[in-house]
Amino acid sequence: MLNRFFSLTIIGIFAFSISLSAQTKDAKKETATGYQFTEIINVPHSAVRNQASSGTCWSYSGLALMEAEMIRKGKPETNLSEMFVVHHSYYDKSIKYVRMHGAINFAGGGAANDVTDVMRTYGMMPDTAYTGLQYDETRNVHGEMDALLLAMVNSILKNKNKKLTPVWPQAIEGAISAYLGPIPADFSYEGKTYTPQTFMSDYMDINPDDYVMLSSFTHHPFYQQFVLEVPDNWSFGLVYNLPLNEMMQVINANLENGYTISWAADVGEKGFSWRNGIAVVPENEVKSMNDTEQSKWEKLTKKEQTKLLYSFDAPRTEKVITQDIRQKAFNNYQTTDDHGMLIVGTAKDQDGTLYYKIKNSWGIDQKYKGYFYASKSYLEYKTLSIMVNKESIPKALRKKLNID
Numbered sequence: 001m002l003n004r005f006f007s008l009t010i011i012g013i014f015a016f017s018i019s020l021s022a023q024t025k026d027a028k029k030e031t032a033t034g035y036q037f038t039e040i041i042n043v044p045h046s047a048v049r050n051q052a053s054s055g056t057c058w059s060y061s062g063l064a065l066m067e068a069e070m071i072r073k074g075k076p077e078t079n080l081s082e083m084f085v086v087h088h089s090y091y092d093k094s095i096k097y098v099r100m101h102g103a104i105n106f107a108g109g110g111a112a113n114d115v116t117d118v119m120r121t122y123g124m125m126p127d128t129a130y131t132g133l134q135y136d137e138t139r140n141v142h143g144e145m146d147a148l149l150l151a152m153v154n155s156i157l158k159n160k161n162k163k164l165t166p167v168w169p170q171a172i173e174g175a176i177s178a179y180l181g182p183i184p185a186d187f188s189y190e191g192k193t194y195t196p197q198t199f200m201s202d203y204m205d206i207n208p209d210d211y212v213m214l215s216s217f218t219h220h221p222f223y224q225q226f227v228l229e230v231p232d233n234w235s236f237g238l239v240y241n242l243p244l245n246e247m248m249q250v251i252n253a254n255l256e257n258g259y260t261i262s263w264a265a266d267v268g269e270k271g272f273s274w275r276n277g278i279a280v281v282p283e284n285e286v287k288s289m290n291d292t293e294q295s296k297w298e299k300l301t302k303k304e305q306t307k308l309l310y311s312f313d314a315p316r317t318e319k320v321i322t323q324d325i326r327q328k329a330f331n332n333y334q335t336t337d338d339h340g341m342l343i344v345g346t347a348k349d350q351d352g353t354l355y356y357k358i359k360n361s362w363g364i365d366q367k368y369k370g371y372f373y374a375s376k377s378y379l380e381y382k383t384l385s386i387m388v389n390k391e392s393i394p395k396a397l398r399k400k401l402n403i404d
Contacts, residue, residue, distance in 0.1 A: 034312060035276075038348050038349075040345070040346045040347055041256065042345040043072075043255060043258055043345055044071045044072065044258075045068040045071065045342065045344045046071065046077050046078070048360065048361070048364050048370030048371070049079075049361050050362060051362070052140040052141065052363075053140060054140035054141070055107060055109045056082060056083075056142070058114060058232065059083075059085045059110065060082050061341050062085070062114070062116070063080045063082055064342040065112070065115075065261070065262040065387060066080060066115070069206060069260075070205075072259065075203075079127040079128070080125075081125050083131065083132020083133075084124065084183065086180065087132065087177075087183060088121070088122045090149060090176050091173055093106060093110075094172045095169060095172075096234065096235070097153050098156055102153070102157050105232060106149075107146060107150070107232075109231070109337075110232055110234065111230075111264060112213065112262040112340060113387065114235055117208075119200055120208045122197075123201075124206075125184075125189075126189055128189070129189060130183060132179075132181060134178065142179075145179040145180075149172070152171065152175060153172070156171075189203070210389055210391065211388065211389055211390065212240060213239040213385050213387050214247055214250060214386050215239040215240070215242070215247070215386070216241065216323070218324075219327070219331075220241050223241065223402075228384065232337050239385050242397065244322075247383070247386070248376075249397065250386070250388060250392075250394070251356070251386065252346075253392060254343075254388055254389075255344075255345060259388065260342050260344050261342070261388055262342060262387035262388075263341050263379075264337060264340050264384040264385045265339060265374075265382045266336050266338045266339075266382040267279070267382075268336065268338050270309070271310065271378065273310075274362065276312040276367060277368040277372040278312050278372060279373070279375065279378045280312075280377065280378055281318050281321065281377040282316055282317070282318060282319070283316070283319045283320075284319070315351045318376075318377040319377055321377050325381065335382055341359060343357070343359075347373055353376070355374060356374050356375075356376070356379055358371060390403050
């Protein structure tokens with residue numbers, strides 16, 4: 001009888017252990033699910049590219065918008081030449097830098113309006129006609145070129161002749177061409193010969209004047225244009241200023257009507273994780289958390305709280321972004337002009353929170369093959385500017401902005 005009781009006890013303990021182990025595994029599985037996304041909108045767009053070792057995200061994001069616009073108009077997917085834009089933009093930037101006595105930013109960075117500026121002045125060409133790879137590399141590696149061009153423009157400013165020669169612009173053009181290659185006067189594409197101007201007008205069917213920049217800051221009047229004060233805006237590009245809710249209205253209207261958005265934003269936040277494919281703004285005020293989060297939060301040390309906020313193991317309450325919060329972050333240099341990307345759609349996580357699907361230019365060796373999901377709060381907080389087709393702006397807002 002004792003042996004039978006002992007055997008039953010052992011069996012019971014064993015069964016309980018299995019049950020407990022299963023529950024533990026289920027609990028771990030539940031807490032390790034991470035973010036689960038269901039896509040809502042996915043606007044047709046071109047494939048993910050890789051800017052590699054170059055500060056040319058602005059060219060990639062601006063041309064990603066143009067490639068998507070061509071698809072929207074019924075054109076086949078086309079890989080436009082980012083380095084054609086970089087070549088012309090670097091040359092124009094050099095001229096302005098010298099004429100401004102070095103009082104503007106000079107580096108590989110830029111803004112989406114640099115793309116439309118180049119298109120307006122020089123046209124466009126496909127990547128097959130101009131790869132910009134003249135220096136024994138298969139991908140962009142611009143460190144040496146960036147350093148050399150900066151040294152050149154500074155040496156022109158500091159030269160001891162007490163005046164500038166008439167040939168220094170040719171020296172700049174020669175250096176850029178040495179790295180990226182000379183730009184051909186014409187080229188063949190799909191059996192036809194084009195110049196950069198005819199390719200843009202006849203093949204692309206794109207008018208750069210159809211695209212405008214928008215932002216949302218209170219240090220300038222709403223419904224007017226202003227020069228966005230970030231270093232990469234070397235060309236002093238103008239943006240239209242909207243209240244935050246109306247800027248978000250433009251973004252949503254674009255996606256709902258089949259347009260993409262070129263997006264300049266700050267990706268230097270702890271809530272941005274390229275590896276996890278997430279960009280969020282976790283709430284760090286206990287009073288704003290739900291009951292479960294509050295209970296867990298109050299038991300943690302400061303170090304554990306920080307680790308929990310940015311663990312990306314599951315969705316949690318996000319900070320409510322106001323116009324004031326957004327402005328303070330910009331004023332204090334907490335929001336900086338880091339990166340240009342393309343907004344291509346929307347999605348919801350398992351809790352129903354809205355996210356925006358972002359196409360990046362860092363290749364496809366990543367969780368979502370070159371994409372990530374930025375929460376609504378993240379866009380509200382960290383958007384520097386957007387570029388859109390002016391036709392995609394709701395009519396009431398176009399009227400407020402006096403856009404034809």
